[in-house]
Each structure stands twice: as C-alpha cells, then as structure tokens.
Amino acid sequence: MQLPLILAKGVEVRAGARRLLHDVDLKVDAGEIVTVVGPNGAGKSTLLRVIIGAVPLSAGQITRREGLRIGYTPQKIQMEKTMPITVSRFLSLAGHLPKGARTNALEKTDVASLREAQMADLSGGELQRVLLARALLRKPDLLILDEPTQGLDQPAEARFYQLLADVRAESGTAVLMVSHDLHVVMAKADRVICLNGHVCCSGAPAQVSADPGYRELFGARAGLAFYEHHHDHSHESCDHD
Amino acid sequence: MSTTTTIPMKAAIMIDAFLLRALLAGSIIALAAAPLGCLVVWRRMAYFGDATGHAGLLGVALGLALGLPIIVGVAMLAGAMALVVSYATRREDYAIDTILGVFAHSALAIGLVVAALLPDVRLNLIETLTGNILFVTWQGIMVILAGAGVILLVIGWRWRALLNGTLSPELLVAEGGSRMLDRLVFTMALALFVALAMQLVGVLLITAMLILPAAAARPLARSPEQMVAISAVIGLVSVFAGLSFSWITDAPAGPSIVVFSSGAFVISNLFGRLLR
Numbered sequence: 121m122q123l124p125l126i127l128a129k130g131v132e133v134r135a136g137a138r139r140l141l142h143d144v145d146l147k148v149d150a151g152e153i154v155t156v157v158g159p160n161g162a163g164k165s166t167l168l169r170v171i172i173g174a175v176p177l178s179a180g181q182i183t184r185r186e187g188l189r190i191g192y193t194p195q196k197i198q199m200e201k202t203m204p205i206t207v208s209r210f211l212s213l214a215g216h217l218p219k220g221a222r223t224n225a226l227e228k229t230d231v232a233s234l235r236e237a238q239m240a241d242l243s244g245g246e247l248q249r250v251l252l253a254r255a256l257l258r259k260p261d262l263l264i265l266d267e268p269t270q271g272l273d274q275p276a277e278a279r280f281y282q283l284l285a286d287v288r289a290e291s292g293t294a295v296l297m298v299s300h301d302l303h304v305v306m307a308k309a310d311r312v313i314c315l316n317g318h319v320c321c322s323g324a325p326a327q328v329s330a331d332p333g334y335r336e337l338f339g340a341r342a343g344l345a346f347y348e349h350h351h352d353h354s355h356e357s358c359d360h361d
Numbered sequence: 362m363s364t365t366t367t368i369p370m371k372a373a374i375m376i377d378a379f380l381l382r383a384l385l386a387g388s389i390i391a392l393a394a395a396p397l398g399c400l401v402v403w404r405r406m407a408y409f410g411d412a413t414g415h416a417g418l419l420g421v422a423l424g425l426a427l428g429l430p431i432i433v434g435v436a437m438l439a440g441a442m443a444l445v446v447s448y449a450t451r452r453e454d455y456a457i458d459t460i461l462g463v464f465a466h467s468a469l470a471i472g473l474v475v476a477a478l479l480p481d482v483r484l485n486l487i488e489t490l491t492g493n494i495l496f497v498t499w500q501g502i503m504v505i506l507a508g509a510g511v512i513l514l515v516i517g518w519r520w521r522a523l524l525n526g527t528l529s530p531e532l533l534v535a536e537g538g539s540r541m542l543d544r545l546v547f548t549m550a551l552a553l554f555v556a557l558a559m560q561l562v563g564v565l566l567i568t569a570m571l572i573l574p575a576a577a578a579r580p581l582a583r584s585p586e587q588m589v590a591i592s593a594v595i596g597l598v599s600v601f602a603g604l605s606f607s608w609i610t611d612a613p614a615g616p617s618i619v620v621f622s623s624g625a626f627v628i629s630n631l632f633g634r635l636l637r
Binding site: 172173174190191192194197198199200202203204205206209210213214215239254258264356 | 368403404405511521524525527528529530534535536540545575576578582583584585588
C-alpha cells in the first residue's frame with residue numbers, strides 16, 4: 121500500500137486567542153484531486169499554509185511522505201515594484217532546471233509570450249499563470265494551489281482545469297486546492313473537504329453536496345451547486361467516453 | 362633650510378595617506394552595501410538600518426564603558442537587535458516598523474543615559490552621528506575588509522534563497538527553504554554592515570549608504586543582479602566624488618558622499634523616465 125502524500129491529524133492553529141483551525145484531519149493520496157471549500161474566514165488558506173510549513177501548528181501533527189516535492193501557488197504575491205525581475209528569471213529561482221523547462225512550463229500555462237516581461241507589470245490573471253508555471257517546473261508530487269483561478273476569465277479557467285487533469289494524467293501529480301467555484305469543484309474534484317474552522321464534512325462531491333452541514337454553510341448556492349454538479353458530471357463523462 | 366623643505370613634503374604624504382585610506386574604506390563599504398541595500402529596498406526594511414544604527418549608539422557607549430573596541434560593542438548590540446527582530450517578527454503581533462521603532466529608540470535612549478551616567482565615558486556625539494571616515498586606520502581597513510568579505514560571501518551563497526524570501530516567504534518555505542534562516546542571514550549581515558559602517562559614516566547616514574545607491578539603480582536595471590551591480594557602481598562613484606569634494610572644500614566626508622548618491626538618484630530617475 122502506498123503511503124499518503126500528506127497526513128494531518130488533529131491540526132490546530134491559533135492566532136492569539138482565536139482558533140483558526142481545530143481538530144482537522146486530512147489525507148491526500150498520490151494522484152488525487154482534493155478541493156477545500158468553505159466560507160470566508162473558514163481557515164482554508166491557513167490550512168494550506170500550515171501544510172507547506174509556513175504557519176506553526178499549535179496542536180496536532182502533519183506528516184509528509186519522505187522526499188515529497190510540493191509545488192505551491194500562494195493566494196496572492198505582492199510584487200514589489202522596486203524589484204526588477206523578468207518572468208524568466210523568476211522561474212529560474214525555483215532551482216536547477218533542465219534546459220527548455222522554463223519555456224515548456226510557460227507554454228503549458230499559456231504565457232510563453234511573457235517570458236521577458238517584468239513581473240511587476242503582469243495582470244492578476246497573468247501572474248496566477250506564471251505562479252502555476254513555477255509550481256509545475258518543480259515536477260511536484262503534489263500541487264498546493266490557493267484559489268488558483270482568481271483573476272482568470274472563464275475560457276482560461278476551463279483551460280486551467282484541463283491542464284490540471286493533463287498534468288495528473290501525465291505525471292500522477294496530486295492536487296490540493298482551495299476554490300470558490302463550487303460547481304467546477306463538484307465536477308472536477310475526486311474529494312471535497314468542506315471547512316469551517318473544522319472539517320464539516322468530506323468525501324466524494326456527490327456525498328458532500330448532499331450533506332446537511334454543507335447545505336447549511338452554503339445555503340441556496342449549495343442546491344445550485346448540486347444541480348450544476350449533475351449537469352457538469354454528465355458533460356464530463358461524455359468527454360471521456 | 363632642509364627642515365623647511367621636508368616638513369611640507371611629509372605633510373603632503375600624510376595627507377595623501379588619509380585620503381587613500383578613506384577611499385579604500387569607503388569603496389569596500391560601498392561594495393558590501395550594494396546587495397544589502399537592494400535587499401533592504403525590496404523588503405521595505407529601510408527602517409532596520411536606522412534602528413540598528415540607533416542601537417549601535419548604545420553599543421558605542423557600552424564599548425567605551427567596558428574598554429572594548431567600539432566596533433565590538435556595536436557589533437554585539439546590532440547582532441542582538443537582529444536576533445530580537447528576527448524572532449519578534451515571527452509572531453506577527455506587531456508590524457515590523459513598530460518592533461524596530463520600539464527597540465531602536467529604547468536602545469538609543471538607554472545609550473544616551475548610560476553615556477551620561479558613566480563617569481569615564483566621553484562619547485563624542487557629533488562623531489558618532491556623522492562618522493569620521495578620514496581617520497580610519499590601516500587596521501580599521503583590514504577589519505572592514507574582513508567584515509565586508511563575510512557579508513558578500515554569505516549573501517552570495519544564499520542569494521537565490523534571499524530572492525525567494527523577498528518575493529514570497531511562503532514560496533520559499535513550500536520549496537523547502539527556512540524562513541527563520543532567511544531572516545537571520547539577512548538581519549545578521551545587515552547588523553555586521555552597520556557595525557562596519559558606523560564609524561565611517563555615523564549613525565545618521567548608514568541607511569543612506571544602503572538605500573540611495575540601490576534606489577538610484579532601480580530605474581536602470583532589468584534584473585535583481587543588474588540592480589546590485591549598478592548600485593555598486595553608483596556607490597563607488599559617490600565615495601570617490603564625495604571624498605574628493607570633501608578634500609577640496611573641507612565639507613564633512615560622510616555627508617558629501619551621500620550628497621553625490623542623492624544626485625545619482627535624481628539623474629537616474631530623470632534618465633529612466635526618458636528611456637521609457
């Protein structure tokens with residue numbers, strides 16, 4: 121049996137007197153697409169940041185599979201205008217790379233033309249794609265993506281999800297991401313984790329969208345998502361057949 | 362008759378040695394300031410230089426009181442400051458400029474009180490504030506050379522991690538780096554720089570040595586490394602121009618250097634606008 125990439129048990133994170141996360145158990149297996157959904161302030165970004173090691177745990181433990189390579193895209197990156205740096209140089213900061221790897225990654229995320237552009241001049245959507253290119257460059261076992269589709273228009277968003285599917289098919293990369301597009305999440309994820317400080321419910325998309333906890337959190341939108349889910353799902357299976 | 366000819370000659374040689382040492386010391390400091398200054402500008406840590414400089418005043422007072430070389434006192438205080446800041450900012454309870462302000466001004470006030478209370482300590486306040494680069498000794502230059510060498514080696518060795526830590530601390534951590542190490546390397550290098558530069562340009566102008574050449578280099582650079590190289594050139598030119606100016610006009614040396622850096626900032630911004 122293969123070890124999980126990430127195994128989190130009883131994770132608790134505090135900020136002063138406030139508990140941002142408590143009693144969170146989480147497992148990500150190789151090749152799985154896991155999406156975290158939840159309302160604002162539910163601790164979604166904190167959960168990702170605690171997994172990459174940027175936020176200290178106040179209780180619980182997180183085990184990573186030995187030698188796990190993570191590709192991470194932060195929710196936002198403050199590009200300092202005072203730092204002159206081209207997209208190409210930014211990518212090279214990911215470490216020692218084989219020749220052509222940078223161009224290849226930029227082509228995958230549709231921003232090859234921005235190679236020599238200055239990072240500070242990029243739009244929000246372009247920056248997201250460059251960040252994703254950098255995450256892919258590292259040939260990660262696990263992509264951790266914090267709202268990766270923010271700033272993308274709808275065609276770009278569709279291409280983005282296609283890219284994730286391709287990357288997974290190609291190299292078995294698992295994905296753990298935070299997303300707000302409920303209907304897409306329900307169609308594209310293998311597993312959904314509904315978070316609100318703690319894990320309200322988790323499981324296959326159909327299972328979660330039927331869960332009372334989920335419906336309570338998302339209210340009317342949940343029903344919509346459930347409906348959309350059916351629609352998207354049948355569409356998806358047509359594509360695959 | 363022989364005495365009347367040798368005395369001016371000797372004086373001329375001595376004077377030249379003063380200028381030569383000042384140029385050497387200033388050049389070494391300008392080179393060490395280039396990568397550090399760029400990092401300070403990118404990380405918006407300009408205030409750290411000021412804060413460490415202020416803490417350095419307490420270092421000067423303690424060094425004098427304990428009979429230690431001033432540079433040792435300053436290095437100890439600046440190092441302690443760097444450690445405290447690295448640790449305190451980890452908690453994120455306060456913004457970094459608040460933490461720096463608290464420590465800097467506490468250290469400054471304690472330094473002034475200590476200097477006044479200790480009977481044997483004679484703190485030359487003006488010299489501490491504006492430095493005395495023209496009085497640097499050969500021994501002093503060796504210390505500066507060694508210190509600057511350490512700064513450049515460490516920064517060079519950690520360069521990629523420092524850039525990543527500047528761009529996004531989270532990205533640095535996700536890719537296997539350590540945020541604490543990143544902060545320690547940066548703040549300790551900065552503390553060492555402050556200790557080296559303190560006696561040359563004084564508490565008031567340390568930050569200027571760091572920031573002005575880097576800021577002046579910004580409009581002309583397209584990569585981080587270019588910005589470091591250009592700021593090194595601007596720093597060197599400022600040291601040569603400023604010291605020559607000071608030599609000819611008797612203006613104070615440290616401020617003269619900074620005046621030329623300010624000029625470079627104005628010119629490069631005008632020039633950068635034309636390029637665009």
